Structure formats: structure tokens, C-alpha cells
Amino acid sequence: MKNKQAANILEGFHTAAFQKDLIHWFKAEQRIxxxxxxxxxxxxxxxxxxxxxxxxxxxxxxxxxxMEQFPTPQALADAEEQKVLKAWEGLGYYSRARNLxxxxxxxxxxxxGIVPDNEKELGALKxxxxxxxxxxxxxxxxxxxxxxxxxxxxxLSRVLMIEEDIGKPAARKIFEAVIRELxxxxxxxxxxxxxxxxxxxxxxxxxxxxxxxxxxxxCRAFEEGKEQELPIKTSxxxxxxxxxxxxxxxxxxxxxxxQKRPDKGLLANLWEFPMIPLQEVNREQVTEWxxxxxxxxxxxxxxxxxxxxxxxxxxxxxxxxxxxxSSDACINDAAYFVTKExxxxxxxxxxxxxxxxxx
DNA sequence: AAGACGGGGGC
DNA sequence: GCCCCAGTCTT
Numbered sequence: 001m002k003n004k005q006a007a008n009i010l011e012g013f014h015t016a017a018f019q020k021d022l023i024h025w026f027k028a029e030q031r032i033x034x035x036x037x038x039x040x041x042x043x044x045x046x047x048x049x050x051x052x053x054x055x056x057x058x059x060x061x062x063x064x065x066x067m068e069q070f071p072t073p074q075a076l077a078d079a080e081e082q083k084v085l086k087a088w089e090g091l092g093y094y095s096r097a098r099n100l101x102x103x104x105x106x107x108x109x110x111x112x113g114i115v116p117d118n119e120k121e122l123g124a125l126k127x128x129x130x131x132x133x134x135x136x137x138x139x140x141x142x143x144x145x146x147x148x149x150x151x152x153x154x155x156l157s158r159v160l161m162i163e164e165d166i167g168k169p170a171a172r173k174i175f176e177a178v179i180r181e182l183x184x185x186x187x188x189x190x191x192x193x194x195x196x197x198x199x200x201x202x203x204x205x206x207x208x209x210x211x212x213x214x215x216x217x218x219c220r221a222f223e224e225g226k227e228q229e230l231p232i233k234t235s236x237x238x239x240x241x242x243x244x245x246x247x248x249x250x251x252x253x254x255x256x257x258x259q260k261r262p263d264k265g266l267l268a269n270l271w272e273f274p275m276i277p278l279q280e281v282n283r284e285q286v287t288e289w290x291x292x293x294x295x296x297x298x299x300x301x302x303x304x305x306x307x308x309x310x311x312x313x314x315x316x317x318x319x320x321x322x323x324x325x326s327s328d329a330c331i332n333d334a335a336y337f338v339t340k341e342x343x344x345x346x347x348x349x350x351x352x353x354x355x356x357x358x359x
Numbered sequence: 360a361a362g363a364c365g366g367g368g369g370c
Numbered sequence: 371g372c373c374c375c376a377g378t379c380t381t
Contacts, residue, residue: 049377051377052376052377052378053364053365053366053375053376053377053378054365054366054367055366055367055368055375057367058366058367090365090366091365091366092364092365092366092367093364093365093366093377093378094364094365095363095364095378095379096364096377096378099378099379126378126379127377127378127379128378129377129378129379130377130378131377131378132377132378149376149377150375150376150377151376153376166376167376168360169360169361170360172377205374205375206369235373235374236373236374236375236376237361237362238372238373239362239363239364265363265364266363266364266365267364267365268364349365349366350365350366351366
């Protein structure tokens with residue numbers, strides 16, 4: 001064995017029997033999922049990106065629609081970014097979509113539309129980190145490469161009693177080293193997917209179903225009754241939310257003002273209703289603020305409903321006083337009046353989709 | 360090594 | 371309401 005620490009962890013472990021039990025269980029019990037119908041590397045890639053930080057049930061309809069709209073790397077590479085973001089609307093972590101789009105263009109340009117089958121080229125693609133690289137290599141290309149996600153770390157920390165803090169970035173290296181020894185060379189795809197499927201269905205974070213577990217007899221944590229105490233993970237810090245006021249600014253044609261967000265940071269390149277941090281401006285100042293920002297006079301009509309979400313919006317409804325329509329140049333480059341119907345074409349954050357329902 | 364990056368779900 | 375979830379990129 002190359003790695004001493006991995007060798008120590010696997011001391012006395014029945015690797016061959018574990019592989020056999022895990023793979024047998026996976027082949028019998030795996031969920032039927034749209035991206036498991038074949039081994040198309042493009043589908044595996046798209047599904048793995050969508051599945052980052054996102055539950056299977058949430059991903060399924062997005063994946064199906066995405067594949068109808070962009071069936072091949074070429075189709076995705078040819079698409080406008082706004083269309084790609086629209087297809088990603090509501091899924092969150094939108095840099096995943098922008099990176100995937102960029103990487104697919106790279107694949108079409110430099111690899112003739114064929115997803116690379118080696119660590120070096122695959123890992124160099126935008127948005128493809130160590131996990132996704134391993135998942136594509138093993139699932140699409142049957143290559144014995146580790147794919148360490150949260151499920152895998154949880155399962156293996158229990159089975160092998162690994163007490164590393166999986167909240168630390170360094171922990172992933174330990175698990176990768178272990179898996180390089182542990183992975184089935186005959187069926188790395190079923191092995192990696194089996195670990196993840198086990199983590200999703202049986203070896204769950206809270207109250208794992210150990211009595212139904214196909215690898216119970218291999219599990220050191222179960223043997224010692226410590227499955228509830230693993231994995232060890234330092235608590236993450238909570239993030240603060242800032243309340244905003246969303247402004248529904250309408251012109252005399254009933255069109256509403258929207259603007260494009262910056263191309264970096266939160267919800268990059270998505271569209272939104274203009275917003276003001278709630279603390280910064282009171283009801284009286286908002287007219288001045290809008291005048292300075294957009295060069296238009298408005299009359300505040302009413303405060304609509306409150307929407308509780310990331311932005312905990314309060315919606316203020318307002319009407320433009322002076323003539324200002326979609327053809328006017330009174331608004332800056334990234335802000336436009338559009339008809340209510342046209343809003344369907346723009347990628348909006350979920351919180352703003354909810355506002356739309358109030359209109 | 361730590362923080363940013365969404366949205367959904369459990370309680 | 372508050373906490374948890376957990377891949378990749380950025381700083």
C-alpha cells in the first residue's frame with residue numbers, strides 16, 4: 001500500500017467481502033433515476049453538478065428539463081447564458097450553471113465535444129473539483145477514482161471508525177487515500193454509487209437504519225454502538241440575513257422595472273426587482289433614492305405583503321410619475337421596464353419569483 | 360484555512 | 371424562527 005495512514009485504517013478490514021456486499025446491495029436497491037438510464041458522460045456530469053448541495057428529489061425535474069433543452073454538449077455550448085440560468089432558476093448556487101456552461105464550451109472547443117476521461121483534463125474544467133471528477137471518471141468511464149462527498153465521508157467514518165473532523169478540508173484527503181485501496185477495481189461505478197446511495201438511504205445523518213444495513217457486519221461503529229457519534233464534524237457558523245425592501249416600480253403602461261445583478265457574487269447575472277436595504281432608507285427617503293438611482297420620479301402607493309425569505313422582503317408598490325416606457329432611455333444599462341408577461345423570460349431568484357405571484 | 364455561495368427540510 | 375446540509379471557488 002502506498003499510503004501508510006490508509007493502510008493502518010484498513011488493517012484487518014475485509015475489503016473484498018465489503019465490496020461484494022455493497023455492490024450487491026446497490027445493484028438490487030438503487031433508485032431509478034433519470035441520469036442512471038445510461039452512462040452518457042455528459043448526463044453524468046450535469047447530474048453531478050446539479051446534485052452538489054441539492055437533494056435528489058429537487059434535482060429530478062430540473063435534470064429532465066435541462067436535458068430536453070440542452071441534450072448534448074454542443075447544444076449547451078451554443079446556448080445563451082441567460083437561457084442556461086433560466087433553466088437553473090430556483091436550483092440555487094448559480095455559479096454552478098455558469099461554470100458548467102463555460103466548461104462545456106471548453107469541451108466542445110478543445111475536446112471535440114467528448115468529456116475528458118482523465119484526471120488532469122477533467123479536473124481542469126470549471127466547476128469540476130475532486131468529487132465531481134471522481135464521480136464522472138468512475139460512473140461514466142469505469143475508472144477506479146475516489147468520489148468523496150458528504151455521504152461517503154459519513155458512511156466510511158462509521159464503517160471504518162475514522163474520527164477525523166470531516167468539517168476540515170484536510171479530511172477529504174484521508175478518505176480519498178482509503179478509497180484508493182478500498183475501491184472495487186472490477187466495478188468502481190457501483191462501488192462509489194453504492195457508498196453514496198447507502199449514505200442517502202440507510203446510513204443517514206440522524207438515526208441510521210443499521211438493522212437494515214447491507215454492510216452492518218463490516219461496520220466498526222455499529223459493533224461498538226457508536227454510529228450516532230460519527231462522523232465528527234465541527235459546527236458551522238451561521239450566516240446573517242439582511243432585510244431588503246423590493247420595489248415594484250411601474251410606468252404608465254403597467255410595465256415593471258427590473259435590473260440585472262452584477263456578474264460576480266450573490267445571484268450573479270440573475271434579474272431582480274430593485275431593492276434597498278431596509279435600514280438604509282425610510283419611506284420618506286425612498287423617492288429621493290430612486291430619483292438618484294434611476295432618474296425617475298415615483299409615487300409610493302402602498303406597501304404590499306411581506307415575503308419571508310433570504311431577503312425577507314417587504315414589497316413597496318409605486319408608480320412612475322413622469323412618462324417613462326420601455327423605449328425610453330431614462331434607465332441605466334442594466335435596468336429596464338418590461339411587461340409582466342416578459343418577466344417569464346428572465347432568470348429570477350426564488351424570492352423574486354414569489355414576489356411575482358403578488359402582482 | 361476560512362468564507363461565500365441558495366434553497367429546502369426538520370423541529 | 372433557527373439549525374442543518376456540504377462541493378467548488380475565492381480570498
